[in-house]
Amino acid sequence: MELDPVMLARIQFAFTIIFHIIFPTFTIGLSAYIATLCVMWMRTGLERYRSLARFWTKIFAVSFAMGVVSGIVLSYQFGTNWSRFSVVTGNVIGPMIGYEVMVAFFLEATFLGVLLFGWDRVPPWLHTMAAIIVATGTLLSSFTILSANSWMQTPAGFEMRDGIAFPVDWLAIIFNPSFPYRLAHMVTAAYLTTSFVVLAVGARYLLSGQQLDHGRTMLRMGVGFAAIVAPLQLFIGDQHGLNTLKHQPLKIAAIEAHWDGSKPGDLVLFAWPDEKTESNRFAITIPNGAALLLTHSWDGLFPGLKSVPPEDRPPVLPPFFAFRIMVGIGLLMIAAAWCGLILWRRGDLFNTRWYLWPLKHAWWTGFVAVICGWVVTETGRQPWVAYGILRTGDAASPVAVNAVATSLVLFVIVYSIVFAMGIYYINRLITRGPDDPLVEQAGRAAPVPSMSARGGAG
Amino acid sequence: MEAYLPIIWAGIIGFAVAMYVILDGFDLGIGILFPFAATEQERDLMMNSVAPFWDGNETWLVFGGAGMLVAFPRAYSIILPAMYLPVIIMLLSLVFRGVAFEFRWLGVTAKRWSVPFAAGSILAAFCQGLILGGLIQGVKVENGAFAGGTFDWLTPFSLLCGCSLVCGYALLGATWLIMKTDGAIEDRARDHAKTLLAVMLIFMAIVSVWTPLAIDRIAERWFTLPNFLFVWWIPAATALVAFATWRWLETGREALPFIGTIMLFLLGFLGLVVSSFPYLVPPSLTIWDTAAAPATQIFMLMGALIMFPIIIGYTIFVYWTFGGKVGEGEGYH
Structure with a gap:
């Protein structure tokens, strides 16, 4: 089989960005959680908030490091593998990525040093401040990067000259039509994902009978948060979907596996969409369900895949299945959070094993939902890399196919090792728990000035 | 205004590159010196001396990449495909050494992550040298896109640049250790620094002789009048700073060797700028040829200012918060 360089570059980008998004998702949520813990520690003076904050800061550091190094890779891959994309859209996309580094990344990376090593070096208020700055930095990062991504989905505020995009109106570029929805959806997803990691760790402690006090604190905070935010996410996701229908109807058609736009869409619960026959096999449907959801009318119409020739359609299988997995996880999260709320009211939250056991094993669910969400939106944008401006097939770099194959293999090897080790170490940290001397010590003995040092810094 | 924008942006990116080379240079240097430490405890201490800074330091590399994309998208889209393999290998090396900072103290034995940390640091530095060398010797461009082969960058000259940069970063690392540690580590770093300074000067001399001999435009830039009248002081100042740094190492100064090394790097960088300006993709594309739309450069400039x-x-x-020496036996974890 002849290797296709564009396909290889796409696989490489997909692989590296899926690997990357796991860590920002976690650190966006975790930085906010740590900042919350720090503020509560300041307000109540309770030691348990401080030791929890310190514990999660260590885990944050490991995740942030993996996020930083995999993020550097991405900022260069636009050039190494997608140089045509950089030339065509650089005038518009470039500043968004530039601002991300300048406003957010520097802020996070620099103040992380204070957050990690400053426990005994700076006063509590400054430490709390650093936690809030890091959390704000991750939000600013999301803002700029999601703005850039949204522009690729729903470009606005530009004009094309000689095949190259030029900026006309920066506000229209930044606040392009899909951006507010995507931002809300992703930030909420990050918070929700992290809350389920916190819940899983809390459940784990309660089940094993260790760190009971910390376990209870985390469970209370997690259940309370998720019970409100998980249903909210369903609403935000729905609004995001309606916005997509307006601007990228074919993506919605692929999600719903809706081929014929002249009939009201059925809600396809399960099927195997067949791109050759342009129909769904083994379909289980709710008649007119999709029409009702998307157009709020029983016989409302929305465009089908067959409204454009096959070469202008996105692939159907990835958005179709990824969407169902994402929504399924979201619904399970709502159920889990409300179930927890009921148990809490009954006073059984901390001793119901049938509830805690699945919760303990559900730490990864949010990450899968986030990755699936991105698969939906990115494959649903195809065959375009920048919607209506540049096709993915025209965006790649003039790099030899063997070079791309080599780099892809290297990425898979290195990332697999790093990921496995990262999970292993984070798991070790969790096993040790917040009260372990190693965790307790972490950061305390940051480079301390010795006898010969100048006095000013200590 | 519009004609000056690319110059301003070249200055900003030049500044970012210089910041990166100096800041990440010393923490990569710590990794390069790792194999020469006596014990794992020493390695702990060496790593602690840079642990609070490395995230921030590497951010300059991200900014370098993003800045190029913002201000000079056409250069970005030629240089990176041209240097494909060294760039990818550099990034992967940085992945390995970066996670080593967090993983090292969590492992059963700290030793397990010492080797990846050292290897990643050396390889990343070497690849950066390859990229620099490959860029100085020039990139084949047709119709505004890279038109060369996968291994165009691989020449004796770029290999030499790779070795120079490994050596230079090690010198930065050694002088950083002189400033930040004491006892046996400081003494050994001082010995290393002297050797490294000598080797680095030899490398700098070879590069300075090689480039004008091999590349006419560089010879013309330096050795014609009136240019020579403006630039003769750069090699002279380099010699002077090198001599001073040597003296500071000999006389037991703590911070000055590090500052001297930084000045050597800046002078070397200035020499490269003199050789190549205004070309961003030698020998064909200048900063004006590759600049982004003025509206883009202005929008980004407001943020940068x-x-x-x-x-x-x-x-x-x-x-400043983490100033002072790292104490013996006061490991960070």
């Missing part, structure tokens, strides 16, 4: 002083301010704050 506000943010750079702030970034520099809090970078100084963090270095």
Whole structure:
């Protein structure tokens, strides 16, 4: 089989960005959680908030490091593998990525040093401040990067000259039509994902009978948060979907596996969409369900895949299945959070094993939902890399196919090792728990000035 | 105004590259010196001396990449495909050494992550040298896109640049250790620094002779009048700073060797700028040929003017917070 360089570059980008998004998702949520813990520690003076904050800061550091190094890779891959994309859209996309580094990344990376090593070096208020700055930095990062991504989905505020995009109106570029929805959806997803990691760790402690006090604190905070935010996410996701229908109807058609736009869409619960026959096999449907959801009318119409020739359609299988997995996880999260709320009211939250056991094993669910969400939106944008401006097939770099194959293999090897080790170490940290001397010590003995040092810094 | 924009941006990116080379240079240097430490405890201490800073330091590399994309998208889209393999291998090396900072103290034995940390640091530095060398010797461009082969960058000259940079970063690392540690580590770092300084000067001399001999435009830039009258002081100043740094190493100064090494790097960087300006993709494309739309450069410039002083301010704050020597036996974990 002849290797296709564009396909290889796409696989490489997909692989590296899926690997990357796991860590920002976690650190966006975790930085906010740590900042919350720090503020509560300041307000109540309770030691348990401080030791929890310190514990999660260590885990944050490991995740942030993996996020930083995999993020550097991405900022260069636009050039190494997608140089045509950089030339065509650089005038518009470039500043968004530039601002991300300048406003957010520097802020996070620099103040992380204070957050990690400053426990005994700076006063509590400054430490709390650093936690809030890091959390704000991750939000600013999301803002700029999601703005850039949204522009690729729903470009606005530009004009094309000689095949190259030029900026006309920066506000229209930044606040392009899909951006507010995507931002809300992703930030909420990050918070929700992290809350389920916190819940899983809390459940784990309660089940094993260790760190009971910390376990209870985390469970209370997690259940309370998720019970409100998980249903909210369903609403935000729905609004995001309606916005997509307006601007990228074919993506919605692929999600719903809706081929014929002249009939009201059925809600396809399960099927195997067949791109050759342009129909769904083994379909289980709710008649007119999709029409009702998307157009709020029983016989409302929305465009089908067959409204454009096959070469202008996105692939159907990835958005179709990824969407169902994402929504399924979201619904399970709502159920889990409300179930927890009921148990809490009954006073059984901390001793119901049938509830805690699945919760303990559900730490990864949010990450899968986030990755699936991105698969939906990115494959649903195809065959375009920048919607209506540049096709993915025209965006790649003039790099030899063997070079791309080599780099892809290297990425898979290195990332697999790093990921496995990262999970292993984070798991070790969790096993040790917040009260372990190693965790307790972490950061305390940051480079301390010795006898010969100048006095000013200590 | 519009004709000056690319110059301003070239200055900003030049500044970012210099910041990166100096800041990440010393923490990569620590990794390069790792194999020469006596014990794992020493390695712990060496790593602790840079642990609070490395995230921030590497951010300059991200900014270098993003800045090129913003200000000179056409250069970005030629240089990176041209240097494909060294760039990818550099990034992967940085992945390995970066996670080693967090993983090392969590492992059963700290030793397990010492080797990846050292290897990643050396390889990343070497690849950066390859990229620099490959860029100096020139990139084949047709119709505004890279038109060369996968291994065009691989020449004796680029290999030499790779070795020079490994050596130079090690010198930065050694002089950083002189400043930040004491006892046996400081003594050994002082010995290393002397050797490294000598080797680095030899490398600098070879590069300085080689480039004008091999590349006519560089010879013309340096050795014709009136150019020579403006640039003769660069090699002279380099010699002077090198001599001073040597003296500072001999006389037991703590911070000055590090500052001297930084000045050597800046002078070397200035020499490269003199050789190549205004070409961003030698020998064909200048900063004006590759510049982004003026509206883009202005929009980004507004942010840079506000943010750079702030970034520099809090970078100084963090270095000040963690100032002073790292004490013996006071490991960070």
